[in-house]
Each structure stands twice: as structure tokens, then as C-alpha cells.
Amino acid sequence: MPHPIDLNRTQQLQDWMQQAGIASFRELSHQAGVSMWQIQQLRRGEIRQMRLDPLHKLSLALQVGLPELFSRFSGSMSFSDSPEDTIANLQRQILALQQEYAHLQQQLAQQQQTLPQELQREALQILETWMLYWPTAAHAVRSDPQFAATKLLPLLQPLEKLLAHSGGAIARPPLPLRWTTIPATMTY
Incomplete structure (x- = not known):
């Protein structure tokens, strides 16, 4: 069962959207080229289950660095951490x-x-x-x-x-190898 939408994450996302001039989650989805489901994953804090490509697209659309996006949306949302x-x-x-x-x-x-x-x-x-x-x-x-x-x-x-x-690691001669007699050079 997916996690519920986190209001802190949603607020952070909306703040970044406003700074980037994006009016809605649907517009963010369109601008970033990601699905609404991926934006919901982000809002639920399921960033660790997301692939890097959509995260990169979101960071570009929001005009924030990928490390910052990841740090803000992974783990517990505590903005009180000092730099x-x-x-x-x-x-x-x-x-x-x-x-x-x-x-x-x-x-x-x-x-x-x-x-x-x-x-x-x-x-x-x-x-x-x-x-x-x-x-x-x-x-x-x-x-x-x-x-x-x-x-x-x-x-x-x-x-x-x-x-x-050996899976072909040992070379073998082309088949069929036809000899009427064993060559004299072969000795045992």
C-alpha cells in the first residue's frame, strides 16, 4: 500500500514549482515529461523507488539540483537541519x-x-x-x-x-573432421 501524500513534501514541491513558474502538478508533469504517478511518488516520499531519469527531469523542470531534490524528498522531512x-x-x-x-x-x-x-x-x-x-x-x-x-x-x-x-573458450576444429587414418604426427 502506498504511503499517504506528505503535506511537507507537497509544500516544498509547490514552493519550487512557484519559483519555476509552474502552476500545477499537471503542468509540472508535462514540462518535466514525467507521469503524474511519478509526481505522486515524490510527494509520498518514495523517491528511493524512483528511477534516476525522471528525478533528473523533475530537477531540471523545477530548476533545483538533483542532490537537493533527493535530500529534501528522501527520509524524514525535517527542514530544521542546519547546512x-x-x-x-x-x-x-x-x-x-x-x-x-x-x-x-x-x-x-x-x-x-x-x-x-x-x-x-x-x-x-x-x-x-x-x-x-x-x-x-x-x-x-x-x-x-x-x-x-x-x-x-x-x-x-x-x-x-x-x-x-567452456562455452567456446576452448577452440575446437571445424566439424566434420575426416581422416582415413590418424596422422603420423599424432603419438601417444
Whole structure:
């Protein structure tokens, strides 16, 4: 349920409208290019739920700075705060934002360090079956030149899974790749 219209906010808005030569909320809506609903949101103190674009348009139409618009219409409406209190409050908010930014930067740095290790661990988990059975398969092919290559296909599924899992990060040759014999340069 929306908050009721706040008379203090409404009075502040009307004062700014008068200074800007705007006679009604409908005219403000038209001049700013915002909806009446957005003006009602502002009058109810729901500025934090509003997008920046309509707030910017309103500040231009009212000829007030966006920071002033935000400070007057967010939180409790107390105009008794001195400029020093307002500045101190803004400085605290800036400090809190700087601390949050530093924390997010630290998290990002940690993720950048752990991501390669996690990717390597996932790749090894996917390839584990292949690494266990490939030497046996290679021995079987060397021992029997007539060994059917189709018998090796299930063994290659982990490689195909890794290629699919990489999302194209690992280049694969264009398909279909047709060999009548395995090139002599390939050794196992």
C-alpha cells in the first residue's frame, strides 16, 4: 500500500514549482515529461523507488539540483537541519559508499584469484574418467591395428563435455573432421 501524500513534501514541491513558474502538478508533469504517478511518488516520499531519469527531469523542470531534490524528498522531512548537519550527513553517506566500494573491490580481487583455481578443478573433475581410461585405450589401439575407432567414442565424452562447458573458450576444429587414418604426427 502506498504511503499517504506528505503535506511537507507537497509544500516544498509547490514552493519550487512557484519559483519555476509552474502552476500545477499537471503542468509540472508535462514540462518535466514525467507521469503524474511519478509526481505522486515524490510527494509520498518514495523517491528511493524512483528511477534516476525522471528525478533528473523533475530537477531540471523545477530548476533545483538533483542532490537537493533527493535530500529534501528522501527520509524524514525535517527542514530544521542546519547546512552543517546536512553536510555531515552527506559526508557520512559518502564514507559509507566508499567503504562499500572498497569491500566490493576486495571481493572482486578475491574472486579473480579463486576463479582460475575453480575452473581448473572443474576441468579436472570432468576429465577424470578420460585420464583414467585413455592409457588403456591407447594400448588397445597400438596392440590391435584393426581396433574399431567407434569404441573410443564413449571415452571422448568427457572431452566433449569440457568443450561444451567452456562455452567456446576452448577452440575446437571445424566439424566434420575426416581422416582415413590418424596422422603420423599424432603419438601417444
